[in-house]
Amino acid sequence: MGRHCSFWHVPIQVPKVCIVGGGPAGFYTAQHLVKVSDVSVLLSPRFEPSGLGNANPQGPDWCHFCPNVQVDIYERLPVPFGLVRFGVAPDHPEVKNVINTFTQTAQHARCSFHGNVRVGKDVTVEELQEAYHAVVLSYGAEGNRTMGVPGEDLAGVYSAKDFVGWYNGLPRNRELRPDLSCETAVILGQGNVALDVARMLLSPVDILKKTDITQHALDALAESSVRRVLIVGRRGPLQVACTIKELREMVNLPGTRPEMEASEFEGIAETLKSLARPRKRLTELLLKAAIETPGEEELEKRNRAERAWGFRFLRRPLEVLPSTDLIRAAGIRLAVNRLEGDGEGVRAVATGEVEDVECGLVISSIGYKSLPIDPAVPFDTRKAIIPNTMGRVQQTAGLYCSGWVKRGPTGVIATTMNDSFDTARTLLQDIGKGTLDVSTVKPGSQGVSALLEKRGVKPVSFSDWEKIDSEETRRGETRGKPREKMLDVGEMLQVARA
Incomplete structure (x- = not known):
């Protein structure tokens, strides 16, 4: 009408x-x-x-x-x-x-x-x-943005989008089954998603089991051998893309300690006065974690930590290195960059140097499309x-x-x-x-x-979804979780139409 x-x-x-x-x-x-x-x-x-x-x-x-x-x-x-x-x-x-x-x-x-x-x-x-x-x-x-480097199709190489979908219950990622049997993981990208992935890999299971993480991911992470996560970016500390909230969560993550290269922070402290407040606070926290001598309580925490994480700056992936059988990732070759320009116009330029990092897990967090x-x-x-x-x-x-x-x-x-x-x-x-x-x-x-x-x-319909929601919540309550997500679309439809 x-x-x-x-x-x-x-x-x-x-x-x-x-x-x-x-x-x-x-x-x-x-x-x-x-x-x-x-x-x-x-x-x-x-x-x-x-x-x-x-x-x-x-x-x-x-x-x-x-x-x-x-x-x-x-x-x-x-x-x-x-x-x-x-x-x-x-x-x-x-x-x-x-x-x-x-x-x-x-x-x-x-x-x-x-x-x-x-x-x-x-x-x-x-x-x-x-x-x-x-x-x-x-x-x-x-869609996933690809790295465009040799070896990115090897076993042990994943996009952050798929890895996040795996632990969050996205149906199409339920069969991902990432191999977490290695000690070192490398995440390419330094945004919030990269830090989310690092936190999931290193968080104590006692913390994760109270969340809505999928049970199959929780079980896999409980058996994980990953003890060290490197978060790699092509530019420097002043261009890191995460927010202070996510960085603070990494700094305060129980059972972990930061491991960073002090040489990558040369001259950064002198720039603090010229930075806008959000960037200044982020950089101050980064400097504190990377190069400042920790207090007694923090030092004790780091000494007890069995897991480590750290940013690696001025690095760009050149190739994922294969295992001897040419099936799995065994490392990653990184180009060493330097920065040219100032402010917003700064860009990373290759120096010609390369660096190999041994790792069995590579997660690309370079963006969606x-x-x-x-x-x-x-x-x-x-x-x-x-x-x-x-x-x-x-x-x-x-x-x-x-x-x-x-x-x-x-x-x-x-x-x-x-x-x-x-x-x-x-x-x-x-x-x-x-x-x-x-x-x-x-x-x-x-x-x-x-x-x-x-x-x-x-x-x-939305009322059909509420049936799924109710069933997921019920399943979660039996495990002490907010919900246990269904991973199969067919099962979702069956519950919705019950």
Whole structure:
């Protein structure tokens, strides 16, 4: 049933918006669309409530109309929340509290969740565009960036994305079975994900068993022989990409001690005064862990530690070295770099020196990348994003994007929240200005459901997900954990439809 705008004197159908991807970007986009459209106000240059975006007046008769938008979220897995479920470290439960907000959005009267639907396979983007006034692509970055060096296909070499998926219960990574029989592991990359992986490899099992880490990963880590983790980066201490929270967790990790090369920190202390406060605090903590003489209590802790970790700077992978049978990783050859330039323009340049490190486990944490979802959607293969302007997909009316597929795999969850809100504001502004046509009747989920039924696809509703959630929580309680995640999609569907 249409609504009427007295400014335009034309009927407006209830806009139906489809969001592809049930992770943080998708839920934040949905949250803003239903929250702002709840206001149902006319905006003029004289009235713009805080948080609804900047006005772009088009003359004295310009206005925005925020009708009650109907939002449907489509997710390829039977379970929602994406990287909050499968990417956040098990020992960071506070970060997962955002699931409570996402649940409120999913339970909103004008929002529906449709899991177990593979857009691009079960239904095309063009078919979604026929069913909805607007389609927002928020499916994240499922691909791995490769190192591009010889030996990266050897056994014992993993992407951080897959390793994280293994201990967090991502169904497609449940068969990973990483070999943890070596003493030294090398992680390539120095961002927060790299530190998460290092922490998982070195954390006492007594800590991990109280988290929602999967049982098969917990069992493997309990038997792990890894005692030393090197976290390698191509640039220097002033360019390390992790945040102070993750670094502090490494410094304070029970049963471990830092092992770093003092020579890699020459001249760093003299730069502290010129650094911005966040970088200064991070560098001070790094210096304290690396070169300062520890106090008596800290020294005693380090002497008792049976496991060690450390950053290695100015190193770039050249080759993963094979074992004698040429099957497994036995080490890694690193190019030694030097830095050229200043500030943001600093770059790593090879010196010609190389260094070999003996290790049996190599984990590449050099980034994620988005992948094309459908031939009908423009895609920049070089940047691995959907080309867009403020969330509007270029040269494709009614198509939008948010999150990592919009801007690349950078930032934290709060970054994704702001980015997704921006896309939602863009979409609402397009409705208000009439550049997004919402005057026609669209079938929305009813039309898509009919297509899926013909193709034998049975979506999972949010109430179905709550059955899975309840069963996982029950299984976790028997082990003293917050939950025990199901690893098999078939089992998820069986519980959801019970």
